[in-house]
Amino acid sequence: MGVDAFVNWLRDAAGVLHENAAYLTELDSAIGDADHGANMDRGFQAIVAVLDGTSFESADELLKKAGMTLVSKVGGASGPLYGTFFLRFGTALAGVSSINAEAVGKALHAGVEGVLARGKAELGDKTMYDAWAPALEAYDAAVAGGSEVGPALTAAAEAAAKGRDATVPLVARKGRASYLGERSAGHQDPGATSTTLILESAARTLA
Amino acid sequence: MIGIVVVSHSRALAEAAVGLASEMVAEDKRPVIAVAAGLDATTFGTDAMAVSEALTAADSPDGVLVLLDLGSAVLSAEMALEFVDPSVGDHVRLSSAPLVEGLVAAVVTASTGASLDAVVAEAERGLVGKQDHLGDTPAAEAAAVVEADQSVEVVLGNEHGLHARPAARLVGLVNGFDATVTLTDLDTARGPVDAGSLSMVATLNAQQGHRVRVSASGQQASEALAAIEKLAAENFGDAPATGAAPSGSTAGGPSSVSDSPSGTADRSTAGGSGLDVAIGPAVVLGSEVDLSDYVAEDNELERLNQAVETAAEQLRELRDTTPEHGDIFVAHLALLGDRKILEAVEHAISGGSPAPAAWRDVYDELATTFEGLDDAYQRERAQDVRAVRDRVLRILVGATEETPTDGILVVPELDAATAATLDATRIAGIAVRAAGTTGHGVIVARSRGIPLITGIGEVDVQPGATIAFDARTGSFEVEPDEDQVHATIRERQSEREQAVTEANEPAITRDGKTIDVLVNVGVVQDAVDARGADGSGLVRTEVLFGDRRTAPTVDEQVETFRAIAQALKNRPITIRTWDIGGDKPLPFLPQAKEANPFLGERGLRVFRRRPELLRDQLEAIRRVATETPVHVMFPMVTTADEVAWALDELGPRHGLEVGIMVEVPAAALRVATLAKDLDFVSIGTNDLTQYTTAADRTNTAVASLADGLDPAVLQLIDHVVRNAGVRVAVCGDLASNPQAAVLLAALGVTELSAVGPQVPLVKARLRQADLSQVDTAAVLNARDADQVRGLL
Numbered sequence: 001m002g003v004d005a006f007v008n009w010l011r012d013a014a015g016v017l018h019e020n021a022a023y024l025t026e027l028d029s030a031i032g033d034a035d036h037g038a039n040m041d042r043g044f045q046a047i048v049a050v051l052d053g054t055s056f057e058s059a060d061e062l063l064k065k066a067g068m069t070l071v072s073k074v075g076g077a078s079g080p081l082y083g084t085f086f087l088r089f090g091t092a093l094a095g096v097s098s099i100n101a102e103a104v105g106k107a108l109h110a111g112v113e114g115v116l117a118r119g120k121a122e123l124g125d126k127t128m129y130d131a132w133a134p135a136l137e138a139y140d141a142a143v144a145g146g147s148e149v150g151p152a153l154t155a156a157a158e159a160a161a162k163g164r165d166a167t168v169p170l171v172a173r174k175g176r177a178s179y180l181g182e183r184s185a186g187h188q189d190p191g192a193t194s195t196t197l198i199l200e201s202a203a204r205t206l207a
Numbered sequence: 208m209i210g211i212v213v214v215s216h217s218r219a220l221a222e223a224a225v226g227l228a229s230e231m232v233a234e235d236k237r238p239v240i241a242v243a244a245g246l247d248a249t250t251f252g253t254d255a256m257a258v259s260e261a262l263t264a265a266d267s268p269d270g271v272l273v274l275l276d277l278g279s280a281v282l283s284a285e286m287a288l289e290f291v292d293p294s295v296g297d298h299v300r301l302s303s304a305p306l307v308e309g310l311v312a313a314v315v316t317a318s319t320g321a322s323l324d325a326v327v328a329e330a331e332r333g334l335v336g337k338q339d340h341l342g343d344t345p346a347a348e349a350a351a352v353v354e355a356d357q358s359v360e361v362v363l364g365n366e367h368g369l370h371a372r373p374a375a376r377l378v379g380l381v382n383g384f385d386a387t388v389t390l391t392d393l394d395t396a397r398g399p400v401d402a403g404s405l406s407m408v409a410t411l412n413a414q415q416g417h418r419v420r421v422s423a424s425g426q427q428a429s430e431a432l433a434a435i436e437k438l439a440a441e442n443f444g445d446a447p448a449t450g451a452a453p454s455g456s457t458a459g460g461p462s463s464v465s466d467s468p469s470g471t472a473d474r475s476t477a478g479g480s481g482l483d484v485a486i487g488p489a490v491v492l493g494s495e496v497d498l499s500d501y502v503a504e505d506n507e508l509e510r511l512n513q514a515v516e517t518a519a520e521q522l523r524e525l526r527d528t529t530p531e532h533g534d535i536f537v538a539h540l541a542l543l544g545d546r547k548i549l550e551a552v553e554h555a556i557s558g559g560s561p562a563p564a565a566w567r568d569v570y571d572e573l574a575t576t577f578e579g580l581d582d583a584y585q586r587e588r589a590q591d592v593r594a595v596r597d598r599v600l601r602i603l604v605g606a607t608e609e610t611p612t613d614g615i616l617v618v619p620e621l622d623a624a625t626a627a628t629l630d631a632t633r634i635a636g637i638a639v640r641a642a643g644t645t646g647h648g649v650i651v652a653r654s655r656g657i658p659l660i661t662g663i664g665e666v667d668v669q670p671g672a673t674i675a676f677d678a679r680t681g682s683f684e685v686e687p688d689e690d691q692v693h694a695t696i697r698e699r700q701s702e703r704e705q706a707v708t709e710a711n712e713p714a715i716t717r718d719g720k721t722i723d724v725l726v727n728v729g730v731v732q733d734a735v736d737a738r739g740a741d742g743s744g745l746v747r748t749e750v751l752f753g754d755r756r757t758a759p760t761v762d763e764q765v766e767t768f769r770a771i772a773q774a775l776k777n778r779p780i781t782i783r784t785w786d787i788g789g790d791k792p793l794p795f796l797p798q799a800k801e802a803n804p805f806l807g808e809r810g811l812r813v814f815r816r817r818p819e820l821l822r823d824q825l826e827a828i829r830r831v832a833t834e835t836p837v838h839v840m841f842p843m844v845t846t847a848d849e850v851a852w853a854l855d856e857l858g859p860r861h862g863l864e865v866g867i868m869v870e871v872p873a874a875a876l877r878v879a880t881l882a883k884d885l886d887f888v889s890i891g892t893n894d895l896t897q898y899t900t901a902a903d904r905t906n907t908a909v910a911s912l913a914d915g916l917d918p919a920v921l922q923l924i925d926h927v928v929r930n931a932g933v934r935v936a937v938c939g940d941l942a943s944n945p946q947a948a949v950l951l952a953a954l955g956v957t958e959l960s961a962v963g964p965q966v967p968l969v970k971a972r973l974r975q976a977d978l979s980q981v982d983t984a985a986v987l988n989a990r991d992a993d994q995v996r997g998l999l
Contacts, residue, residue, distance in 0.1 A: 033251075035251065035252075039252065042246075068256070071254065071255045071256060071283070071286060072254045072255070072256045072257070073246070073254075074252065075216075075246045075250065075251060075252015075253060075254070075279070076252060076253075076278070076279045077278045077279035077282050078279075079252070079253070079254070079255070079279060079282075079283065080255055080279060080282035080283050080285070080286045081282065083255070083286070084286065118282055118285065118286065119282065175278060176277070176278050
């Protein structure tokens with residue numbers, strides 16, 4: 001898998017996040033500060049601007065640049081969180097000659113570990129980690145069963161969607177939503193939603 | 208001056224906050240404040256790159272404080288730390304202080320040139336004024352910050368600062384007035400804390416020499432302040448320095464407890480048999496009071512209050528009946544009555560917790576706080592906390608009184624307070640489960656003549672069962688042959704009596720070798736009490752003068768050394784120059800904090816940079832040497848350069864014999880080089896052992912490794928004897944052990960300096976020994992210390 005596949009992923013994800021910006025913001029307005037969709041859209045449009053003006057030699061360079069762009073442009077907590085994800089994801093691919101299912105798995109794990117270290121969330125805190133965690137598990141299981149990158153990412157995206165849906169009844173313990181306490185229950189977590197969108201995009205584009 | 212960075216979602220908010228705070232301070236006094244806020248002038252958001260640029264802009268060698276609003280501000284700031292140069296990142300502090308209030312406090316404090324720690328502390332207290340005004344904080348904390356009507360400044364003169372007992376006196380005094388009193392340590396900027404709460408005062412950790420602001424408000428504010436000033440002038444009731452007085456007060460701070468068995472014996476409470484064998488019913492003290500049978504009812508608070516009152520009665524009685532240890536119980540009483548602690552316990556009980564669990568949890572937390580303090584002396588106060596904890600817990604669960612008066616005490620570890628408060632005339636002995644023979648409690652017990660064995664391990668001992676031990680053979684028995692033990696006790700008693708009778712006879716072995724047995728001196732009284740000592744092989748000057756706040760003059764030192772020599776009938780005394788550092792601080796020679804003090808500036812090393820105190824001491828030693836035989840030795844020597852430097856400082860020797868301590872393995876290995884211009888060397892086995900085995904003897908987890916009879920240590924001693932080319936003495940603990948003394952003599956050591964009570968026994972044992980029959984080769988080649996013990 002070459003750098004083009006990752007460029008496609010980022011462009012596709014930017015498109016999906018743009019389409020879903022209003023939806024994400026609506027979710028965030030229920031339990032947060034009503035900016036998640038706008039923030040993610042701004043961050044990924046900035047990535048697209050970078051892609052339009054620069055060509056990248058390697059996937060790790062590309063993804064690290066994407067991470068740094070999100071850090072600076074998103075503005076909300078998802079900036080450092082997704083920024084860290086892509087930075088670590090890219091770093092894990094540095095020097096990897098053939099990017100296969102195993103390499104992508106390692107990169108996913110590195111990225112999510114970065115998210116955890118940054119956000120200090122635990123499973124059930126009603127955060128994006130509630131989507132990332134089952135996704136990683138499903139990805140690993142698929143690869144162990146012999147799947148290639150594409151099917152493994154599809155399994156991961158499906159698991160992320162289940163994790164996202166499972167955030168609805170949870171009471172938020174991290175982020176702005178935690179100020180709402182019990183009132184945060186009954187709403188789907190915007191972060192888990194954008195994570196699922198990004199993984200679904202990966203399943204479509206990385207193969 | 209430190210720099211400040213403000214991270215916010217909103218640039219307008221950040222800039223307004225900076226403006227508000229800046230108003231407080233004249234422009235030329237303001238710290239650099241950099242802002243990283245908003246994605247642009249109007250878009251909310253935070254940017255880690257912008258934060259890292261702000262960090263670099265505000266960077267100062269004194270550090271950078273970062274104040275943040277919420278959410279992504281925190282994540283972005285943490286991320287920014289990964290982007291900046293590590294040399295910048297190392298001194299950046301992200302603070303949880305409230306942004307506006309914290310920034311105002313930080314700007315004001317930073318403008319005074321305060322340290323990063325001090326500014327952080329002030330910023331974090333930023334909310335307190337508002338909370339107090341609006342009355343939405345608990346009373347005890349509110350009291351700590353109430354605006355004071357008046358204040359005074361005092362300087363802490365007592366050796367350990369406001370540690371538990373002086374603190375207890377202060378708290379007791381404060382609570383007698385209708386006034387709210389707070390303390391702020393002006394040297395560390397800690398505080399203000401409630402002076403009516405012992406836990407708060409103790410955690411202030413105010414040290415000797417610190418300036419403390421005492422603020423008071425309320426009806427009797429001025430009376431309270433006057434009384435506190437008076438108490439401070441009296442050093443908060445700490446005993447004045449008397450260590451050098453020939454009358455022999457034995458006030459023992461930690462400096463003397465740590466390494467000087469002879470310096471700590473409180474003679475008013477000495478009185479053990481001095482034997483190494485004991486028999487009696489077991490009094491087993493566990494580490495935990497068993498709470499499992501406690502049944503909670505609906506009057507837990509009442510039960511607790513009753514238990515606390517009962518405990519207070521017990522402590523008052525102990526205070527009044529044991530005047531020599533009264534201070535310990537005064538401190539315990541103050542802890543018991545600490546209103547902040549009581550509030551925390553009451554809070555837990557009202558939350559549904561049974562009284563014992565609530566009490567235990569709060570006290571455990573307090574003990575942990577003490578254990579986390581920098582100061583070793585303060586850390587040990589955790590023992591006081593646990594003692595009070597257990598006293599109340601025992602009353603709550605109906606367990607019996609803890610301090611045994613008869614029988615053999617079996618304890619997991621022996622703390623100094625227990626060792627000091629036992630009735631030595633009645634307790635038969637102490638069996639300690641943990642290994643290690645140099646812990647404070649062990650040293651205190653030994654110096655009080657209480658029979659003692661350590662390292663018995665997890666032997667199952669039922670309370671009341673008859674147990675016996677013989678420390679000489681290392682045996683510990685449950686249900687022993689009582690007749691036989693009593694026979695051994697009689698034998699040892701007569702041995703001891705005979706040894707004391709013959710103490711003044713020289714120690715000549717059966718094969719005709721004369722060994723000088725001398726006494727270690729930490730207070731003048733050690734020399735007065737010594738029976739049969741052929742002089743002193745170790746005068747611990749840092750202990751002699753260790754409880755002084757100011758350095759003794761040359762005249763004072765001369766007088767003290769003279770008193771020691773006279774008490775020993777002008778037999779030779781070996782004066783060791785100041786041996787400070789490691790675990791032995793000297794109040795009048797403060798040392799910088801070291802990460803690894805035992806490997807740091809200790810002993811002679813301390814004086815290479817500031818030789819003044821050493822020069823005074825050498826002058827005193829030279830003067831005494833014109834009147835009476837005196838040897839001088841330098842501690843903690845490693846290199847030939849150090850020896851040459853010390854000899855140069857000493858100047859003309861005249862009649863003085865000069866030597867060094869051999870404690871560092873490097874010194875033992877190259878003793879031939881070091882001793883070239885010397886008259887003798889004296890092996891300090893305690894330090895030589897801990898440096899050879901790389902094991903801290905005060906750390907119970909590894910203390911068993913620091914065994915002076917380890918063959919590796921003995922091989923070094925053997926090497927020193929063979930290569931020194933001068934007289935070799937031993938002045939460490941090993942010389943006080945009669946069996947080990949024989950071995951040392953067989954290896955060729957000709958001078959042994961022991962703790963006072965052991966001198967007659969060491970001499971008696973040497974008289975019975977035939978050194979030519981000691982298989983030194985087998986000892987040196989032994990597998991381990993236990994095998995060595997078997998061979999002795």
